[in-house]
Amino acid sequence: xxxxxxxxxxxxxxxxxxxKIECRSLDxxxxxxxxxxxxxxxxxxxxxxxxxxSKATYEQGVEKDKFLINHASLTLSTLTVTSxxxxxxxxxxxxxxxxxxxxxxxxxxxxxxxxxx
Amino acid sequence: LAKTxxxxxxxxxxxxxxxxxxxxxxxxTNDYITWYQQFPSQGPRFIIQGYKxxxxxxxASLFIPADRKSSTLSLPRVSLSDTAVYYCLVGDRGSTxxxxxxxRGTQLTVWP
Numbered sequence: 001x002x003x004x005x006x007x008x009x010x011x012x013x014x015x016x017x018x019x020k021i022e023c024r025s026l027d028x029x030x031x032x033x034x035x036x037x038x039x040x041x042x043x044x045x046x047x048x049x050x051x052x053x054s055k056a057t058y059e060q061g062v063e064k065d066k067f068l069i070n071h072a073s074l075t076l077s078t079l080t081v082t083s084x085x086x087x088x089x090x091x092x093x094x095x096x097x098x099x100x101x102x103x104x105x106x107x108x109x110x111x112x113x114x115x116x117x
Numbered sequence: 118l119a120k121t122x123x124x125x126x127x128x129x130x131x132x133x134x135x136x137x138x139x140x141x142x143x144x145x146t147n148d149y150i151t152w153y154q155q156f157p158s159q160g161p162r163f164i165i166q167g168y169k170x171x172x173x174x175x176x177a178s179l180f181i182p183a184d185r186k187s188s189t190l191s192l193p194r195v196s197l198s199d200t201a202v203y204y205c206l207v208g209d210r211g212s213t214x215x216x217x218x219x220x221r222g223t224q225l226t227v228w229p
Contacts, residue, residue, distance in 0.1 A: 004160070032215060034215075034216065034217070036219075043204070043219045043220060043221050043222055044155075044161070044204075044219040045219075046216055046217065046218060046219075049216055091158065093160045093161075094160075095160070095161075095217075097215050105151070105163045105166065106163070106215065106217060107163075108160030108161045108162065109160050110159055110160050111158060111159060111160050113158065
């Protein structure tokens with residue numbers, strides 16, 4: 001149980017285009033999902049907290065107009081990288097908390113490798 | 118969230134026990150200690166969580182002294198597949214926000 005999927009696993013796009021990444025909780029409902037990015041040989045950096053039915057909360061320094069987050073249902077959150085540039089190339093990971101358990105545990109997706117050319 | 122400090126890297130051999138220590142001097146009363154494991158190009162995986170004393174599950178043990186200013190993740194009889202980055206995080210489990218802030222982690226390399 002407690003599986004989180006991401007789609008796509010890899011994506012290559014041209015500079016200036018937008019890319020959407022989906023994060024789904026497959027066997028549980030998640031009121032809250034989180035988005036991270038990770039550069040090579042570095043740790044995960046929390047970008048934003050995605051709340052079902054409300055606006056996302058962005059961490060300091062993360063451009064909310066560039067990284068659009070939508071959490072339309074209890075099992076789906078999407079991250080759209082708008083007008084992508086090569087410096088946006090990174091590994092994007094989502095995670096989710098099971099709303100029915102009172103646990104600190106977050107279930108992470110497998111990640112999406114974004115390459116902007 | 119309380120800041121954590123871990124060794125950047127550790128080496129071990131197959132079959133040995135590995136202990137990774139994490140310092141969290143500013144841990145708060147409501148904070149729990151959680152460890153995650155991450156393989157290259159994958160999302161982190163939950164290993165173990167504890168508040169005080171000792172916690173054990175099928176993959177690891179977590180030792181937490183009385184002052185809770187540090188914790189030790191113990192991996193018994195490691196194998197090559199345990200080569201990964203291990204992250205120690207400290208935070209309020211009861212927080213409705215539940216945000217996680219990852220430190221640098223410890224790169225564990227297991228040699229044959």
